[in-house]
Amino acid sequence: MKHYWSTWKGIVAGAVQEAFPDADPQxxxxALSVETPPDTGKGDIAFPMFPFAKVLRANxxxxxxxxxxxxxxxxxxxDIPGGRAEALGPYVNIFLDRPSVGAQVVNDVxxxxxxxxxxxxxEGQRITIEFSCPNTNKPLHLGHLRNDALGESVARLLRAAGATVRRVNLINDRGIHICKSMLAYQEFGEGAxxxxxxxKSDHFVGxxxxxxxxxxxxxxSVEERARELLQAWEKGDSQVHELWLAMNRWAIEGIEKTYERTGISFDQVYYESETYTQGRDEILRGLEKGLFSRDEKGTVWVDLTDIGLDKKVLxxxxxxxxxxxxxxxTAIQRQQDWSFDQLVYVVASEQRYHFQVxxxxxxxxxxxxxxxxxxxxxxxxxxPEGKMKSREGTVVDADDLIDELASLxxxxxxxxxxxxxxxxxxxxxxxIALGALHYYLLQxxxxxxxxxxxxxxxxxxxxTGPYLQYVGARVSSMLRKEAAxxxxxxxxxxxxxxWQLLHRIAGYPQVVAEAAQGFNPSLLAGYLYETAKTFSRFYHDHPIAVAEDPQVRTFRLGLSRSVMQVMQHGLGLLNIPFLEVM
Structure with a gap:
């Protein structure tokens, strides 16, 4: 049981030192590793002694x-966890006092x-995590939903693991793609x-x-007109700016409604229109220092061929x-705003090269x-029918998808x-729709x-997410009738x-820490599914609230309450609503 591994590892390490005083503590x-025996009849924790054969020069x-x-x-x-040690071949196996350990696990929860x-x-880590980063030329779609689900869950996991976290969003509110929507509105909008x-306002812009x-x-030829519109915007043309402000407001107001609906929030929102000039100034300073070069056309480049990358336009x-x-x-501004130990960008794998550069x-x-x-x-x-494409209008709109799931x-x-x-x-x-969506995207x-x-x-x-919600509701229903x-x-x-349930519950904090450190909510999703299945088997095969023995009934109600608390906590980290009634 991972909850006890560190304690027993220290005990066994001390025992090795006592048995072999000349051994190097480091x-x-x-050399000391921990395993879970595949057969419960052979103990609850196992320490293989193979790695010590060379170190100690013994069998x-x-x-x-x-x-x-x-x-x-x-x-x-x-005062150590109840149990006994036994040598089984080349292993030191620990047989825990299951009743006392079980009560300790339940009482801890x-x-x-x-x-x-x-x-x-x-603890002590300051981590900024950037996610979502929508464009103001279209509403959020299914691809954004995976980004949002991942970013929000990782932020929650990091906080649960003790980090101080700052969730940030970068609204991409300028550029050629924005000007394309603006140009089409100028041509066809007629003041609508x-x-x-x-x-909904973001759908209107999209x-x-x-x-x-x-x-x-x-x-x-209209692409050139869109580029001219971008140049006019960067030069501060008042009419262009007026249209840009109106269309951005429509897009952002609609996107914020989708965030609210899906439980997504940020500690600070940045806007590309407010940060791009700082980036341009940094590039010009780098050009003066000889870090970059300008070609005969006036384009500024960085040559990264010396590290196996390419030449890149800046x-x-x-x-x-x-x-x-x-x-x-934006990166420089964020460090100035809030000094971080780490900055994490949640962005599709298609952009790996961009971030290397x-x-x-x-x-x-x-x-x-x-x-x-x-x-x-x-x-x-x-x-199932293929890849989504925003420009062709074949994306799955986030709001429409959630509406469909809620209807089903x-x-x-x-x-x-x-x-x-x-x-x-x-x-x-x-x-249930949000549970289905977020779990599917994170598993x-x-x-x-x-x-x-x-x-x-x-x-x-x-x-699935609804299955986890159903198990949580089942436990809640039982505990409403018979309190733990x-x-x-x-x-x-x-x-x-x-014992299997207790084993899983005891390991929960370690699972959360591993999911946080690996930026991987799927570890937690898998854990919750296996825990829910384990409880369902227990619930089906053994009486809980109606157990005849009062001591057994009390313990099982406490164990069930522990399962419910773990499910509530874990689903919260995945941004999945916990339901007391399905």
Whole structure:
């Protein structure tokens, strides 16, 4: 059990030292590893002695015998977890006193006031995490939803592991793509507004981006007009700025409504229009220092061929900025605003090269903190029918997808005859939709591409968010009828399913810490699914609230309450609503 591994590892390390006084303590520490025996009849924790054969110049079986004897001696009169040591071949296996350990695990959870799973693994670390970063020419789509789910969950995991976290967003509110929507509106808008059209404001703007793409196919010359519009914007043309402010306001207001709906929030929002000039100034300073070069056309370049990359444009010949330019300025601004130990960018894996260049340019500009920048790359999310394309209007809109999932969830609620209160049913349907969406997007490791299947995501059985919500609701329903005690006493014995649950609960804080340190919520998602399955088997096979023995009933109610608290905490870290009633 991971909760006890560190304690027992220290005990066994001390026993090795007692049995072999000449052993180097550092070598002992490095050689000692911990395993879980595949057969519960062979103990709960195992320490292989193979690695000590060379260090101690002895037979592993003889080492195991000597170390097990010293472990037994060490327990006399000491306050350590209950259990006994036994040499089984070349292993020192620990057989825990399951009832006393089980009671300690349950009481640890019950006394935590909902904070069980938090740790100090990253205490003292200041971490900025950037995610979402939408463009103001279209609404959020399914790809954004994976980014948001990943960024929000990683931020929550980092905080649970003790880090001080600052969630930031960069609104990409300027550039050629924005000007394309603006140009299409100038051409076809005729003064229309989201209100006059009865449309959500970000969808209204997105329609003009699609309209531009259709227009460009018929008349490729309009791209040059879009570039002229960008130049006019950068020169401060008042009419262009007035249109830009209006369309950006429409887009951002709509996007913020989607954030609120999906539980996404930020500690600070940056705007590319406010940071790109700082990036341009940094590039010009680097040019003066000889870090970059300007060609005969006036384009500014950085040559990274010496580190296996390529030559990269930093400023166009007309003086306008690129994404890379503004990212340089934004990174510098963030460090000035809030000094971080690490800055994490949650951006699709297609941008790996971009971040390699960004980090290297910042190093060459002389910023030592550039060594602490990390690109959390994630794979693309597509539909069963293929890849999404914003310009062609074939993306899955975030709002429409959530509406569809909520509608399907409401159908399931009604089929089960649980829709007495219409307002409550709609609330639960929305929560189930978000649970289905966020779990499906997070259960796969970040680096992998994935295909999102709405029907599969909503299943109430199997590896899905609604299944986890259902198990949580089942425990909640039982505990409403029969409350769990504030503390439990060790039972006389434990059935195997109880021990398996306790084993999982004891390891929960370590899972949270590992998921945080690896920026990988899928580790937590997998853990919660296996825990829910383990509880379901226990619930099905053994009486809990109706157990005849009062001591057994009290312990099992406390154990069930522990499972519920772990589920609440874990689902919260995945940004999945916990439901007391399904």
């Amino acid at each position: 070598q002992v520490e490095q 592993p079986q003889a080492i195991a015998q000597a170390v097990a004897m010293e472990v037994e001696k060490a327990q006399v009169g000491r 019950l006394s935590s006031l909902g904070a069980y799973g938090n740790s100090d693994a990253l 507004t989201p209100e006059s059209e009865g449309k 329609d003009y981006y699609v309209r531009y793409a259709q227009w460009e196919k018929k008349d490729p 400023l166009r010949a007309d003086g306008t900025s690129l994404y890379l330019t503004q990212d340089i300025g 960004l980090f290297e340019v910042l190093r060459r500009l002389g910023y030592p903190w550039a060594e602490n920048l990390h690109h959390l790359a994630y794979g693309m999310v597509n539909l 969830a409401l159908e399931e609620i009604r089929k089960k005859g649980r829709d007495e209160d219409q307002e409550d049913s709609l609330r639960r349907a929305e929560a 796969t490791g970040p680096v992998k591409d994935m295909i999102f299947n709405p029907q599969e995501s909503l299943a109430f059985t199997g590896n 005690p504030p503390q439990v006493e060790p039972p006389r014995e434990l059935v195997e399913e109880e």
